[in-house]
Amino acid sequence: MQTSQFFDENLLNKYNTAGPRYTSYPTALEFHNEFSQSDLIQAIEQSPNRELSLYVHIPFCHSLCYYCGCNKVITRHRSKADTYLEYLAEEIASRAPLFKDYTIKQLHWGGGTPSFLTHEQITKLVNLLKQKFNFAEHVEMSIEIDPREIELDLAEHLYSLGFNRLSIGVQDIDEKVQKTINRVQSTAFIETFIAHAKRIGFKSINIDLIYGLPHQTMDTFSRTLDKAKEMDVDRISLFSYAHLPSRFAAQRKLRDEWLPSVNQKFALMRLAIEKLCDYSYEFIGMDHFAKPNDELSVAQKNGTLHRNFQGYTTKGDCDLLGLGVSSISDIGHVYSQNVKDLKTYYHAIETEKHALEKGVSLTKDDVIRGEVIRELMCNLFLNKQTINEKYAIDFDQYFADDLPLLNTFIDDGLVSNNSETIQINQKARLLVRNICMTFDIYMKKHINQQRFSRVI
Numbered sequence: 300m301q302t303s304q305f306f307d308e309n310l311l312n313k314y315n316t317a318g319p320r321y322t323s324y325p326t327a328l329e330f331h332n333e334f335s336q337s338d339l340i341q342a343i344e345q346s347p348n349r350e351l352s353l354y355v356h357i358p359f360c361h362s363l364c365y366y367c368g369c370n371k372v373i374t375r376h377r378s379k380a381d382t383y384l385e386y387l388a389e390e391i392a393s394r395a396p397l398f399k400d401y402t403i404k405q406l407h408w409g410g411g412t413p414s415f416l417t418h419e420q421i422t423k424l425v426n427l428l429k430q431k432f433n434f435a436e437h438v439e440m441s442i443e444i445d446p447r448e449i450e451l452d453l454a455e456h457l458y459s460l461g462f463n464r465l466s467i468g469v470q471d472i473d474e475k476v477q478k479t480i481n482r483v484q485s486t487a488f489i490e491t492f493i494a495h496a497k498r499i500g501f502k503s504i505n506i507d508l509i510y511g512l513p514h515q516t517m518d519t520f521s522r523t524l525d526k527a528k529e530m531d532v533d534r535i536s537l538f539s540y541a542h543l544p545s546r547f548a549a550q551r552k553l554r555d556e557w558l559p560s561v562n563q564k565f566a567l568m569r570l571a572i573e574k575l576c577d578y579s580y581e582f583i584g585m586d587h588f589a590k591p592n593d594e595l596s597v598a599q600k601n602g603t604l605h606r607n608f609q610g611y612t613t614k615g616d617c618d619l620l621g622l623g624v625s626s627i628s629d630i631g632h633v634y635s636q637n638v639k640d641l642k643t644y645y646h647a648i649e650t651e652k653h654a655l656e657k658g659v660s661l662t663k664d665d666v667i668r669g670e671v672i673r674e675l676m677c678n679l680f681l682n683k684q685t686i687n688e689k690y691a692i693d694f695d696q697y698f699a700d701d702l703p704l705l706n707t708f709i710d711d712g713l714v715s716n717n718s719e720t721i722q723i724n725q726k727a728r729l730l731v732r733n734i735c736m737t738f739d740i741y742m743k744k745h746i747n748q749q750r751f752s753r754v755i
């Protein structure tokens with residue numbers, strides 16, 4: 300892949316504004332408390348989908364990584380997870396009957412740290428899910444792993460329960476960076492763990508990397524990227540560190556002067572994209588890389604890539620049910636979210652048997668705009684005729700107020716728009732979020748509120 304085309308500094312500086320990552324449209328900012336359990340039940344009944352993706356949130360972590368912006372609970376006491384699993388079991392018992400005519404195609408455990416759980420706790424939860432829901436014969440089962448505080452035999456254990464995909468938080472291998480972010484971990488162990496998991500039979504292994512961390516330099520991050528290549532994983536997620544100390548208290552431990560400047564951060568991102576593409580990974584969407592034969596790469600080539608709350612996926616025809624504190628669901632034409640605080644979650648389960656806090660029912664306009672944004676985010680291409688037929692509209696007429704906002708991108712050679720298609724050119728790859736904002740009717744409301752991280 301010709302990567303130099305992605306890095307026109309003038310254009311990137313011109314459009315480097317804050318924008319949503321569009322894991323949903325409308326974004327979570329539009330969720331509201333009037334959304335109720337009966338809205339969710341109605342959405343399940345009306346949804347055309349009968350395949351389900353399950354997300355389970357395990358909020359606990361052994362120690363605090365200072366860069367973290369996730370919803371988590373730091374504790375050394377594994378027994379806390381026993382209590383959590385009891386409440387989760389109640390939530391599962393009350394939710395599962397609503398999905399009795401669905402088939403589970405995908406299961407993902409995220410956090411926090413799902414590998415915080417003991418082998419026994421993991422077994423218990425998998426068995427419970429399999430008992431309550433109808434699992435398809437071939438299910439994609441993935442779990443996020445924190446490589447600290449685990450043993451090699453975790454891989455066997457997960458595999459024996461049906462997990463076939465792993466996602467491992469590597470972030471950066473440099474010792475000084477690791478100490479500063481309070482996440483010291485052994486690269487040698489990670490390499491051994493990955494090799495071991497592959498030998499056992501894991502089908503797909505992903506690692507997460509972060510650029511923009513304190514004390515990262517071109518040299519140190521180059522070594523991290525080289526090590527990622529040696530690990531020979533199937534997918535790599537490359538995240539930008541968003542320093543928002545006013546929102547995330549732990550980030551206040553990271554002093555501004557330790558962070559790379561805007562230009563240095565840009566150079567780190569460029570280094571990563573260039574190296575990973577040189578290593579023959581396909582650049583997927585904005586921040587993922589996959590081997591050419593990986594199903595994400597194949598889906599991108601075929602124009603069938605989708606995006607949901609977990610990022611890019613090939614399972615676009617599944618509804619998504621989130622279980623556990625703070626988890627998000629995407630069912631038919633609604634999004635909903637559970638309460639974010641653990642105590643409130645326990646109280647809600649005790650009193651209501653579910654922990655739904657807020658959500659949003661999509662209007663027809665939301666659905667249309669959501670599809671337009673998703674297509675552009677995933678496939679950089681939109682066939683207007685497909686949208687016209689599906690929603691009985693005339694695209695150019697329907698978006699008459701929005702399309703002029705594309706002109707600046709068209710003038711800069713980033714987008715082509717004709718009567719049949721909209722195409723985002725490769726050189727606008729890093730600006731897809733900005734281009735999609737053209738079709739976001741809620742954006743005007745948030746544009747000056749700095750509610751989103753910068754695109755780069």
Ligand code: SF4
Pocket residue numbers: 359360362363364367368369371410411412445
């Ligand atoms: S980065 Fe992951 S492991 Fe670290 S505190 Fe956040 S959720 Fe926990």
